[in-house]
Amino acid sequence: MYILGNALRNLIRNKGRNILMAAIIFAIIATTVVALIINNTSDAVIASYSERFASEVSITPDMQKLREEALAAAGSAEGRLQMIRPEISPELMLEFTKSEALRESVAYASLGANSDEIIAIDQAEETETQAETGGRLPDMAIFGSTSAGNFKVQGDYWQDFIDGNRALDDDGISAMPAMDGECLVSGDLAEANAIAVGDILAFSSVFTIPIPGDMDTENFADGVIVEINETEYTLSVRQDGMFTASRSVDYDLKVTGIYIDLTDEYSNSFTQGNSSQNRRNEILTTLGTLLDLRKADETGINLSVTYYLKNPDFLGQFEAEVRAMGLDDIFLVSTDSASYEKIVRPVEGLKSISITFMIVVIILGASILLLLSSISIRERKYEIGVLRAMGMKKSKVALGLWTEILVITAICLILGIGAGVAAAQPITDSLLQVQIEAEQDDASGQAVFQGAGSGAGQGGGRFGGIIRNPESSANVQPLSEMKVTVGLDTILEIVLIAFGLASAAGLFSISKITKYEPIKILMERN
Amino acid sequence: MNVLEMKDVRYRYEGTDKDVLKGISIEFKAGKVYTIVGKSGSGKSTILSLIAGLDTCSQGEILHGGSDLKKIDRDSYRARDIGVIFQSFNLLTNATAIENIVLSMNISKNPEKDKKAFAYALLGKLGIDSETAGRRILKLSGGEQQRVGIARAIANNPDIIIADEPTGNLDSVTESAILDIFTSLAHVEGKCVVIATHSKEVTAVADQVLGISEGVMTSTAATA
Ligand SMILES: Nc1ncnc2c1ncn2[C@@H]1O[C@H](COP(=O)(O)OP(=O)(O)OP(=O)(O)O)[C@@H](O)[C@H]1O
Numbered sequence: 001m002y003i004l005g006n007a008l009r010n011l012i013r014n015k016g017r018n019i020l021m022a023a024i025i026f027a028i029i030a031t032t033v034v035a036l037i038i039n040n041t042s043d044a045v046i047a048s049y050s051e052r053f054a055s056e057v058s059i060t061p062d063m064q065k066l067r068e069e070a071l072a073a074a075g076s077a078e079g080r081l082q083m084i085r086p087e088i089s090p091e092l093m094l095e096f097t098k099s100e101a102l103r104e105s106v107a108y109a110s111l112g113a114n115s116d117e118i119i120a121i122d123q124a125e126e127t128e129t130q131a132e133t134g135g136r137l138p139d140m141a142i143f144g145s146t147s148a149g150n151f152k153v154q155g156d157y158w159q160d161f162i163d164g165n166r167a168l169d170d171d172g173i174s175a176m177p178a179m180d181g182e183c184l185v186s187g188d189l190a191e192a193n194a195i196a197v198g199d200i201l202a203f204s205s206v207f208t209i210p211i212p213g214d215m216d217t218e219n220f221a222d223g224v225i226v227e228i229n230e231t232e233y234t235l236s237v238r239q240d241g242m243f244t245a246s247r248s249v250d251y252d253l254k255v256t257g258i259y260i261d262l263t264d265e266y267s268n269s270f271t272q273g274n275s276s277q278n279r280r281n282e283i284l285t286t287l288g289t290l291l292d293l294r295k296a297d298e299t300g301i302n303l304s305v306t307y308y309l310k311n312p313d314f315l316g317q318f319e320a321e322v323r324a325m326g327l328d329d330i331f332l333v334s335t336d337s338a339s340y341e342k343i344v345r346p347v348e349g350l351k352s353i354s355i356t357f358m359i360v361v362i363i364l365g366a367s368i369l370l371l372l373s374s375i376s377i378r379e380r381k382y383e384i385g386v387l388r389a390m391g392m393k394k395s396k397v398a399l400g401l402w403t404e405i406l407v408i409t410a411i412c413l414i415l416g417i418g419a420g421v422a423a424a425q426p427i428t429d430s431l432l433q434v435q436i437e438a439e440q441d442d443a444s445g446q447a448v449f450q451g452a453g454s455g456a457g458q459g460g461g462r463f464g465g466i467i468r469n470p471e472s473s474a475n476v477q478p479l480s481e482m483k484v485t486v487g488l489d490t491i492l493e494i495v496l497i498a499f500g501l502a503s504a505a506g507l508f509s510i511s512k513i514t515k516y517e518p519i520k521i522l523m524e525r526n
Numbered sequence: 527m528n529v530l531e532m533k534d535v536r537y538r539y540e541g542t543d544k545d546v547l548k549g550i551s552i553e554f555k556a557g558k559v560y561t562i563v564g565k566s567g568s569g570k571s572t573i574l575s576l577i578a579g580l581d582t583c584s585q586g587e588i589l590h591g592g593s594d595l596k597k598i599d600r601d602s603y604r605a606r607d608i609g610v611i612f613q614s615f616n617l618l619t620n621a622t623a624i625e626n627i628v629l630s631m632n633i634s635k636n637p638e639k640d641k642k643a644f645a646y647a648l649l650g651k652l653g654i655d656s657e658t659a660g661r662r663i664l665k666l667s668g669g670e671q672q673r674v675g676i677a678r679a680i681a682n683n684p685d686i687i688i689a690d691e692p693t694g695n696l697d698s699v700t701e702s703a704i705l706d707i708f709t710s711l712a713h714v715e716g717k718c719v720v721i722a723t724h725s726k727e728v729t730a731v732a733d734q735v736l737g738i739s740e741g742v743m744t745s746t747a748a749t750a
C-alpha cells in the first residue's frame with residue numbers, strides 16, 4: 001500500500017520528467033483513439049453495406065454471351081439477328097432458395113385476374129367485355145411481365161406491411177391469410193363491392209404455354225383447342241400471325257380481412273385509370289395459392305425471388321449450388337459489388353489511412369516512450385539503489401515504478417480519450433472528403449467502362465423480368481458522411497493498447513535496472 | 527557470541543581484475559564499538575558494503591548470527607537487521623527527511639503505529655527540528671543530511687549499525703553528540719556499532735580499532 005503512496009508522491013516530486021512523459025503518452029492515446037474510432041466506425045459501415053449490397057444476389061442474363069450466340073446463329077442460319085430472352089422457371093427459382101449459402105430469401109408473385117362478381121376500381125367497360133370473351137391477352141403480356149386483368153392477385157407480397165404502407169384494418173375481425181386460398185382485399189374495394197370478411201370471391205386468370213416446336217401446326221386456327229402436357233389450351237392468333245396457347249383458370253379466394261393502403265392508388269401517372277395498375281385492386285394472398293394454379297412450363301405468374309447470402313463470401317458457394325440445380329450458363333450470378341465498392345471504397349481508404357497512421361504513431365510513440373523511460377530510469381538508478389539498500393525487494397521497486405507509469409497512463413487515458421473523441425468527427429469528415437475526391441478523380445478515367453457496365457445491368461434486369469433489377473452502380477453515390485460512434489470496444493481497445501505500451505516501455509527499463517546488486521549502483525555514484 | 531563474523535573475505539568489483547579485499551577476517555560482538563581505519567582507497571567502505579549485504583563476497587564468508595549472508599534473504603537483512611549510514615548518505619534527495627525515514631520503516635515492516643510522529647521524535651533527538659524535517663534532502667546541509675542518515679539507520683532498531691565517515695561533515699560539538707549516541711547504542715542498548723573513519727575523535731571512543739591497508743588487516747588493537 002505504501003508503494004502506491006510513494007509512487008504518487010514520486011510523480012509530484014518529479015514534475016518536469018513526468019509532464020514530458022505524460023505529453024507523449026497523451027499524444028499517442030489521442031491519435032490512437034481517433035484512428036480506432038475511424039477504424040471501428042468504418043468496419044461497422046462496411047459491414048452494414050456489405051449486408052445491404054454485397055449479399056443480395058442478382059441472377060441476370062450474360063448480355064455479351066447472348067449477343068455472341070445470337071450473332072453466331074445469325075451467321076450460320078437465317079441471317080436474321082434474333083436474341084431469345086432466357087428465363088428461369090419459377091420452379092427453379094424457388095429451388096434456389098434451398099441453397100445452404102443463403103441467410104434468407106424473399107419470394108413473392110403476382111397474377112392478373114378478373115372477376116364476374118366484383119368490379120375493380122376504375123374498371124373500364126371494354127375490359128369487362130374482353131374478360132367475357134375468354135380473357136384473351138394483349139400480346140405484350142405473353143412474357144408475364146404485365147398483368148392481364150382488372151385485379152392483381154399478389155402472393156406473399158408483404159413488403160408494404162413491413163414498410164408501414166399497408167396495415168390490417170383494426171375492425172377486430174380482419175386477420176392475415178393463414179393458409180392457401182385465403183386473401184385480403186383493400187378497404188376501398190371492399191366498400192365499392194360490399195365485400196365482408198368471410199366472403200368467398202371468384203376469380204379467373206389466364207395462363208399461357210409455349211407451343212412445343214415439334215407440334216403439328218397444320219390445323220391451327222383461332223379458337224382451336226390443343227393438348228399440351230396433358231392439358232387443354234385454346235389457340236389464339238397474335239398480331240404478328242403467330243399462335244398463342246392459353247387456358248383460363250377459375251378459383252375462389254376466401255376474404256379473411258381488409259387492408260388499409262396508405263400509398264397512392266397509382267404508382268405513376270402513366271398508368272392512371274388502368275384498373276390493373278391500381279393498388280386498391282390488389283388481392284393479397286399466399287404464394288402457394290398462386291403456384292397451385294399454375295402447371296409446369298406455363299407463364300402468367302410473375303414471380304420474384306430475392307436471395308440474401310449469409311455473407312458476401314458465400315457467393316461462390318451459392319453459384320455452385322444453383323448451377324448444380326440447373327441454372328443455365330447464360331445467367332450470371334453476382335452481387336451488386338459495383339455499388340458496394342463505389343459506396344464503400346472511400347470508407348475503406350479512410351480505414352487503411354487510419355490503420356497506417358495508428359501503427360506509425362504506436363511504433364513511433366513506443367520508441368520515444370522506451371527511450372524516455374530508459375533515460376529517466378538511468379536518472380533514477382541512484383534512487384533505485386537507495387531503495388534496494390534500504391531493503392526494498394526488486395519486485396516492489398518494479399511495482400512502484402510500474403505504478404507510476406500506470407497512473408500517468410490512466411490520467412492520459414482520460415484526457416486522451418476525451419480529446420480523441422472530440423477530434424474524431426471533424427478529422428473523419430475531412431479525411432473522407434479527401435478520399436471521395438481522390439475516388440472521383442480515379443473514376444473519371446473509367447467513366448466509359450462504367451457506363452457500359454450499368455447499361456448491361458439495366459438490360460439484364462428488364463430481360464430477366466422475373467429477377468430483381470440490380471441497382472445501377474452509376475446511380476449510387478459514395479458515402480459522403482460518416483457518423484462516428486464510440487463503442488465500448490473502442491474504449492477497451494485503447495485502454496489495452498495504452499496500458500500494454502506503457503507497461504512494455506516501463507518494464508523493459510525496470511528489468512535492466514533491477515538486475516544489479518545495489519552496491520554496483522551506489523558505489524558507482526560514489 | 528559473534529553478531530557478525532568475516533572469514534577470509536575476498537572481494538573484487540565487477541569488471542575489475544584486482545582484489546580490493548584480500549582475505550579479511552574479523553569478529554564483531556554485540557555491545558561494542560568498532561572503528562576501521564586506513565588510508566583512502568584501502569577498502570573500508572567496501573568492507574562496510576559487504577557487511578551491509580549490498581553485495582556478496584567473492585570468496586570467504588560473512589556470517590550473521592551463524593548464517594552465511596550469501597544464503598539468506600539479504601533484502602530483509604538490510605531492512606531489519608542492519609542500519610547503514612553511508613559516506614554519501616544515500617538518501618532519497620527529492621523526498622523530505624520525514625518521508626525518507628517513514629519509507630524505510632515501511633520497507634522493514636516496522637510495527638510502530640504512528641511512524642510519522644516516531645520519525646519526528648527521532649529526528650528531534652538528533653537535533654533536526656520539525657521544519658527542517660519537512661524539507662527535501664536536497665535543501666539540507668551536509669551535517670543535517672548526515673543526521674537524517676543516522677536517524678534512518680536506527681529507526682528500525684537493528685542489531686548492527688554501520689557508519690561510513692559519520693562525522694566528516696560535523697562540527698566538533700555535534701560530532702561529540704553523535705559519538706555519544708553511537709557509544710550509548712553499543713554500551714546501553716547492546717548494539718554492534720562499526721564505524722569507518724579517519725577521525726581521531728572517533729577512534730578514541732572505539733572498543734576496538736581495526737587497521738586496514740590495501741585490503742589486508744594490519745592491526746586489531748583493542749583499546750582500553
Ligand atoms: N564500484 C567500484 N568499481 C571498481 N572499483 C571500486 C569501486 N568502488 C571502489 N573501488 C575501488 O576499491 C578500492 C577500495 O575502495 P573503498 O571505497 O572501499 O575505499 P575506502 O577505504 O572507503 O576509501 P575512502 O577513505 O576514500 O572512503 C579503491 O581502490 C577503489 O578505487
Ligand SMILES: [Mg+2]
Binds near residue numbers: 571572613690
Ligand atoms: Mg570510503
